[in-house]
Amino acid sequence: MRKQLAVLMGAALLVAGASGTAFPVKSAYAAEIGTTTTSVEGSAGTTADTQSGASTAGAAVSYNTLLLNNWLGKLDIHTQAAAGTNSEDFQNALASGATLTTASKLNPSDLIDKLKTMFAEDMAGEVQSGNLSAPEAAALEETAYPRIADLVSSGWSTDSQTAVIQTNGAAIIHSHLSTIADDASLPSGIGTIELRKALRSGKSLVDASGMDASALSDALTALLNQDLEAAVKNGTLPSDQLEKAEKDGASALWDAANTPGYDSATTPWMEQYGQRLLADVLDPSSIVQKAATIAGKDIDDVHSALLAGQSLSTIAGMSEADLTSQLTADVNDALEHEWEAGNLSVQLLTKLEQNSADALQKAVDQNGLGTQTAAGTSNPALAAESIRSVVENIADYAGVAVSDLRGKLADGQPLVNATSVDPAELTSMLQSRVDTFLDTAVQNGWLTQEDEQPTKTEAYGLLNAAITNSNYKATMDTKQYLTDRLNRIVDDAADVMETKSADSADATQTKSDDLLKIMASGKSLQQAVGIDADSLLIKLLRHTNEEINGFVADGSLSEQDAAKLKQDYASAVTKLLSNN
Template sequence: MRKQLMVLMGAAILAASTSGIVLPRGAYADEAVTGVNTTAQTNAEKPDTQVATIDFSTMFLNNWLSKLDVHTAEAAKLNTSDFSDLLHNGSSLATASGLALSELSSSLIEQFGIDTSNEVKQGTLTDEEAANLQQQFKEGIASWVQQSWPGTNATSYLPKDGKSIIQNRLNHIISDAATASAVAETDIRQALQSGQSIVEATGMDAQALNSVLNTLLGGDLDAAVSAGSLKVDQRDQLAISGADQIWQVIEKKGYDEQTTPWMEKYGQALLNKKLDPDMMIQAAAAFAGKDYKDITDGLAAGQSLVTASGLASSDLSAQLMDAISRDLDNEWNAGNLSAQLRDQLKKSAAEAIDKAIDLDGYGQAASGSSNHAIAEESIQALVEDSANYAEAAVTDLRQSLADDHTLVEATGKDENDLSSYLQQNAHAYIEQAVQKGWLNAADLAATESEADSLVLDAINRQGYKDQVDAKQYMANRSDRVIDDVASVSGIETADLLKNLDGGQSIAKAANQDPDSLLYNLLKKANQDINGFAAAGAISKEDAAKLKVDYGAWAVKYLSAN
């Protein structure tokens, strides 16, 4: 009886949304496959029927029900150990609360209604979604509170893969070997690069080192079993598989860590930062013993870095490359890069430096091509921004537009003043896109120019509505998943990437449990999508499809990462 309530919730609620846990082929999901989710595609070639699709509404309801004991205690104004003891001994929530069934049910219905209404105010639930949830809750609450409380048997939405435990141990095998042997990790890496094996580099007996490493793996597997994320019958099979892989790694001469997609992203982000024009100009000024402004003035006059610095091309190239090479070596020594990737990045850096230092006017505004998608994204909230500028209610502004007025007419503002304000907002978004790596720096000016034209067209168009491309939104979410995870987790994108590069799962790297991360991502997406629908930028039907598609993608992505 102790699991009956959660089983009931799982059957009644999940079945309604997952249709037997079948991942649907959504309206936009197939068109949202981009470079950043390579990890998910590569590591998760599993049948769709193994991956559940879920939405924010379902998770919100299940999360609320998982804390039904807390809500019951609040309703009954209880704060005693007697209440917990009764639940632990198999009593129902209704019995333990001491309230009449009708009184407890009414109080919980009221609490749930308040919480769903708050979500509507935040934009994470629509009125219709909230009403549907409240109806489900009213229909089920009397039955749920009369079942034995299941305690910690909370619903989980993501399948667990014990293979990731093995991979995590393999990702740290050099540092683990260093700890076991008391040999510095940097010395082991140097020995591996010279062709030795991990066993040879540590100086330990192979069987002794293998035993230590397998003990560490065993501890991880036991912890997963205790936490309920790994089945007992999977433990021994994974231990055998892991032992075989550990033995092969420690005996392999010249072993190099696997270059993962996350490592590549981390390395490329690192290199992009080192090759940033401003960083290169500052370094050239320092090497030449000149003021930064002297170099930039020369570049503005059309000179190259070589000419502006007064250094020989080979000297400037060598000094710039030495600095970057040292940084990459330090990242390799720290275990953040494989030797193979480090060498590839060095090669790319040398080619970029040789090209940059002889480029006339280096670092000055380049005439790239406009990124139409980013230009359109930069004005997605044009009506809301206009309302803010005019200090007017967004609903009033939208109604005026629906009556066939233009934004200039609806705001009552001077056309030049309004356009200038909106263009500045668009430029800020586009500059952020460059900083986050969504847009090539060379395309900044051209994209801003297109955004300016879009603003001028929009503010003079009768009946203007914010425009959102639903397909592009799905593509953006999959392409910018790291930024989204960082945003909902309160962690810097660079730190998140470094944690991922170190072999952590995306949830662990974000310092969240997987289901909480899924919940937060779905909440953020729901807020976006509901906002688009409320603005008339997409239809309610498109909004519903987007939520299904994003939920399916997010579950599959997090399951693989």
């Protein structure tokens, strides 16, 4: 199990929330919490000015607007379904310039009525799923109907469906700067690792590649421009920004290629990945296993000696310096491999190696390493979060509708009496859910291992009160919730993209680690996930909206506060996906 370590990073950190997770000050997302939009989307949503796929400067993005854009963007598919016409004939007609009405062979009023009905049915499904509130769905219908009529009458084409999230050209340039050694290996014929090593030794990329500076710069710039032009073509980079991005990119690549000892920037994603790497290799169980291997000792004998209070150096029969040196070399090999793969900058690698050496020296000298539980303290925010879905968990386990359970709560019944499930069985199930949540929190680094048991104890007390007291309402701190969601954006992205069962916590964690590794190498979150930014955004907003609407249904959050929370989250994530 991953253990959060206090020695991980020497840089200044920003503790972004009560969950205790620390992030770099330069974080592209945690630092935005204080600057997110303060505009409040009313409970019915503010989608009236949204076009079918276009995003105007400064316009608020929300799940509602994205949902409408998505639906209108597939108007050809909806029209074909409404008409029940042959797919090939329909698409050929559209390709030839026919309108939706002509291609469908329906008169305009009939087609518009059918499309309106289909939209209303889809919105009802969104309400049923908890992604929209009833007022939001009604507002979307009011907005969508004239847009449908206009698109049917005036013409519709896939070319007019512009992406909502506009890419920052600087983000594409940064990605190429991060992978400049990889890009240079193509025209130079020299392996990426050899180029990285040459840079680390103080050479410039021009010298390391053996190419003429202009020729190398032209090759690197051509690769960048391909991506910039592709972004313009797919509608994610405004065409009026292309010329400046190409000019800025060419200048940045020239400087990087001619800089002796050029080192890629240490990004927040890279730093997070480094923290996770260090937490894994410095986990006590990992250190003990490696020490046993180095000393040629049976692992069970080592554990017994540790339980008796001995130190690893005594058990190994080695000096502290010798054992620390060998353990450090083993850890450094793993970190060096990550650097060679382009997942760490030289600056971060050096920092991680120093921190690991310091931590290993202390571990080798510690009596009973890993056998003594440090006195921790409860994390109230995570304790409360661990039982936040208690109503949904009970409804799922008991096989009843959440709305029915909420109705019984409104009538004054305690949760323990609201189903036919035996109270002891119900409590055991819910405590198991708490355990799973907090175990994941430790794995993800949101909670220290020392604090896990005290937090579980507090959570069990909150759980008992929640199921036995009448008129239960989940506690909800909107600022904390927003902080948590932004800090856990990679984990949430892994969660919304995960196709396995909801119980596959380990699979989701592995996916989260994999995503962070890809992002550490210079890729964006959407590139790591493998879908476009708009598609990822709507998945993240759908996931969050469902939770927030549940808080409203539970009576834990007002419609007005929920609307502001949704908009603030949407604004922050949109900015992140545009700039990361």
